[in-house]
Amino acid sequence: MIQLEHVSKTYKRNGTETIALNNVSLQINKGDIFGVIGFSGAGKSTLIRMVNYLEKPTSGTVLIDGNDVSDYTMQELRKTRKNIGMIFQHFNLLNSKTIFHNVAIPLILAKTDKKVIKERVMELLQFVGLEEKATNYPNELSGGQKQRIGIARALASNPSILLCDEATSALDPQTTDSILQLLQKINQAYNITIMIITHEMSIIQKICNRVAVMEKGEIIEEGNVLEVFGNPKHSSTKNFVRTVLQDEIPENIRKKINVIPGSRLFKIDFNDESNELINDMIRNFGVTVNLIYATMNEIKTNTIGHMVIQLIGASATVNQAVSFLSTKEIYVKELAY
C-alpha cells in the first residue's frame, strides 16, 4: 500500500521558488492500477518519484506498507527500492549491454547466483514474449520491444509495486495497447500494484481502476475511474474526459435537429444497467421519444453511455418522464436547441 500524506515539494533555483507539489494526499491500495493524469508541468513526475523517494518531499510523509520512508537509512531505502520497480518513457536501457544483461542488472546488483540469474532472466523474457532477443542489443529493438525489456527488468527483483513514468508516451497506439495488456497481465498474475502517470485519458480508460487528476501541483479530483469519468467536476477533468468520450452533439447533427414546437431536448448519461430505461419511460408516460444522438464508451469492464433525446408530449407528462429518469440515478440535463 502506498500512502502520501500532505506531501509538498518546492524547488529553489536562482532564488525563485517553484511549487511542484502542493499538499497532496493519496492512497493506493494493494492490487490497484492507479492512474495519475495531468498536463505536462502538473507535477505528475515529481509525484511518482515520491513513491520510490527519488524525490524527497519538502514536507509531508510517504508511507510504503505503513512505514515512513523518511525514517529509512540509505541502506533500508535501497532495499525498499528493490521492492518498487520502475519503467520509463525513454526506457533507460543500457545500450552497451545485451538484452539478457539489461534484464539481469537488478539481480547482478543483488549479487544473485549466476545460475539463478540465468533462469530468472529467461523466465522474464518469456513472460514479456522476447526470449529470442536475449543476445541482441537495445538498438536492435523497436520501441515497444524496448519497453517490454524495461518491464522485464523492473520485474526482475520481484517487486510488489510497479511505477510507470509515461511508459507508453513514446509508442504508437497499437504498441501502447499491447504494453497496456502486458501491464494488466502483470497486475493480475502477480498482484502487483501499478501506478501510472500519463497525459493520455485513453490509458486510464483502458486499464486503471482508480484515477487522480492533477493540475498545478494539486490533485483536483480523485476516485473510481467510472465515477470520475461519469461525473467530472473540474474543467480540466472534463477536457480529459472529452478526449475519449464523445458526449457533445456533433455539429452536423445539431444542425439537422427538427425543432418541433413544444418539444424539449435532454442529455442523459447512463450506464450498462439502464438498458430498458427508454422503453419503460415510453410505456409509463406515453411520451414520444426521438433519438438525436447516442454513444457508448467502454471503461475497463464497464460501459458509460451518453444520449440526447427529444421528448414530445404534454408538458406535465414530459416533466413526469424526466423525474422518472432522475429517480433511476441517471444524470439528466435539459439542453437548449
Add this chain to the structure above:
Amino acid sequence: MFQTTVTVDQFLQAMVDTFYMVGFSLLVGSIIGIPLGILLVITRPGGIIENSVFFKMVNPVINMVRSLPFIILLVAIIPFTRLIVQTSIGTAAAIVPLIIYVSPFIARLVENSILEVDDGIIEAAESMGATPMQTIWYFLVPEAMGSLILSLTTATISLLSATAMAGAVGGGGIGDLAISYGYERFDSFIMLVTVVVLIIFVQVIQSVGNWLAAKVRREN
C-alpha cells in the same frame, strides 16, 4: 640526401624511450586521472554523491595545471622532479612532468565522457537501489566506455607530442632526436624520418582507438 650521423641503434633507442615515456605516463596518468574524472562527475552539484567541498577544491586545481603549456610545466617543476626521482635530466626526469601534465587532462576528458551518459540511466540505477559504486561500475562506466576509449586515445596522442619537448631536459625519444640532430645539426634526413614516424604513430593510435570504441559501442 640519405646521409645521417644518427645510427640505427640510436634511432631504435629513441623509439624505445618514446614508448616508455608515453606508456608509463599514460598508465600512471590513467590511474590518477580516471578516478579523478569520475569523482568530478559524482561530486558536482546534483551528482550522485554531491560534495561541493571536494568539487570546488579539485576543479580549479585541474584548470590551473591544464593552463600551463607543457614546456613551461616541464622546467617549472624541476625541483619537484628532483625530489621524486633524484635527478632533473633524462627519461625518468621527463616522466614526472608528463604524469603531472596528463593526469588532469585525462580527468577532464573522463569527466566529459561520463557526463554524456543520459541522466535517465542514473535514475534507472537509483530506482533499482544501486549503491553509488554500483551506479558507477555497472551503469556509468559501461555506457561511457566508447567515449572513454576515444578520450584516452586523445590523451595518448597529446602525450606523444609532449614527449617531443622532453628533449629539453635530455629526456630522449624521437622528438629529442629531431631537435638535437635534425634541427641543431642540420640533419635533414633524420628530421624527415622522425616526422614520418610520428605521423605513422598518431595514425595507428587513432585507428586502434576508433576501432576499439566502435567495438564497445556496437555501431554497425
